[in-house]
Amino acid sequence: MSEDHHHDHQHHHDNRYSDMQARVRALETVLTEKGLIDPGAIDAIVETYETKIGPRNGAHVVAKAWSDPDFAEWLKRDATAAIASLGYAGRQGEHMRAVFNTPDTHNLVVCTLCSCYPWSVLGLPPVWYKAPAYRSRAVIDPRGVLAEFGLTLPETRKIRVWDSTAELRYLVIPERPEGTDGMSEEALAKLVSRDSMIGTAIAGMQP
Amino acid sequence: MTVHLHEKGVFTWNEWAEALSVEVHKPGRAEDGSDYFDCWVAALSGLLVAKGVADADTILALQQSWQRAAEATPHGQRILLENDPLR
Numbered sequence: 001m002s003e004d005h006h007h008d009h010q011h012h013h014d015n016r017y018s019d020m021q022a023r024v025r026a027l028e029t030v031l032t033e034k035g036l037i038d039p040g041a042i043d044a045i046v047e048t049y050e051t052k053i054g055p056r057n058g059a060h061v062v063a064k065a066w067s068d069p070d071f072a073e074w075l076k077r078d079a080t081a082a083i084a085s086l087g088y089a090g091r092q093g094e095h096m097r098a099v100f101n102t103p104d105t106h107n108l109v110v111c112t113l114c115s116c117y118p119w120s121v122l123g124l125p126p127v128w129y130k131a132p133a134y135r136s137r138a139v140i141d142p143r144g145v146l147a148e149f150g151l152t153l154p155e156t157r158k159i160r161v162w163d164s165t166a167e168l169r170y171l172v173i174p175e176r177p178e179g180t181d182g183m184s185e186e187a188l189a190k191l192v193s194r195d196s197m198i199g200t201a202i203a204g205m206q207p
Numbered sequence: 208m209t210v211h212l213h214e215k216g217v218f219t220w221n222e223w224a225e226a227l228s229v230e231v232h233k234p235g236r237a238e239d240g241s242d243y244f245d246c247w248v249a250a251l252s253g254l255l256v257a258k259g260v261a262d263a264d265t266i267l268a269l270q271q272s273w274q275r276a277a278e279a280t281p282h283g284q285r286i287l288l289e290n291d292p293l294r
Contacts, residue, residue, distance in 0.1 A: 015277040015278060015280045015281075015282055015286055016274070016277055016278060017273055017274045017277040017286075019270065019274075020244065020245060020248055021273075022270040022271070022273040022274045022277070023248050023252065023266070023270045024248060025269075025270070025273040025288075026266050026267075026269035026270040026272075026273055027208070027248070027251060027252060027255070027261075027266065028208070029269050029273070029288060030255070030260070030261040030265060030266060030269060031208070031212070031255075031260075031261075034260060034261070036212060036215055036217060036260065037208060037211055037212065037215075094220075113227075113228065113231065114224075114227055114231070165224075166220055166221060166223075166224035
């Protein structure tokens, strides 16, 4: 629980915890007393996911797939192993599947049940990914959702929506932007945004 | 918090997914998923009780203690469990 969260709910009245806020604090207390968590460790984990792991890992995977056809082939066949070869292994032992955008098909990832997300390659999920609106509407009206993200695809382009589970997480491999021939992997990785690997953007698109 | 406990081996990821799924699909849950966080907290509480890490009475007592502590803490100061007047 971040401090911000508490502040959001405290308004300018007396201090008061809702049952739910108090329950979370109670769980933290129990677990700290049992030595199962220390608040510093939680902060360190969040920090790692936000800065070190983050979406840069995924961008590396995509840039390598664009530059190295053998790697792309491996990624299609066995994404878990191909991604692990770059040192990005899942913490929950989940399997990865890479879904490649093509001129015919655009891929979009959601988790309708909760917020399963490929943490090892994308870091912490954005708030909207966990929001009920995205989780339900991405399935019912993917084209409308993409338009709200500023991405309008040709009517002829199919949109495939992939529903993540605890065991299987998806990484979208966006199409390589035009005019990027001869660019280094490092330069290519800079064109790959987090959202382009969820499918709510394309590579090289201005955020 | 959940990921950290998983890594400590308190429960497996499948056990967590199952506990969360049960909560999300309980009758009376909001259809739009707006009570997802409630589900998350209920699932984690339930799993810790099931695993013998904490008992339900202790969690409830601490929850009430935190609420009293919050009300006893002057505005603008950090809320500490020690501020509970009954503690």
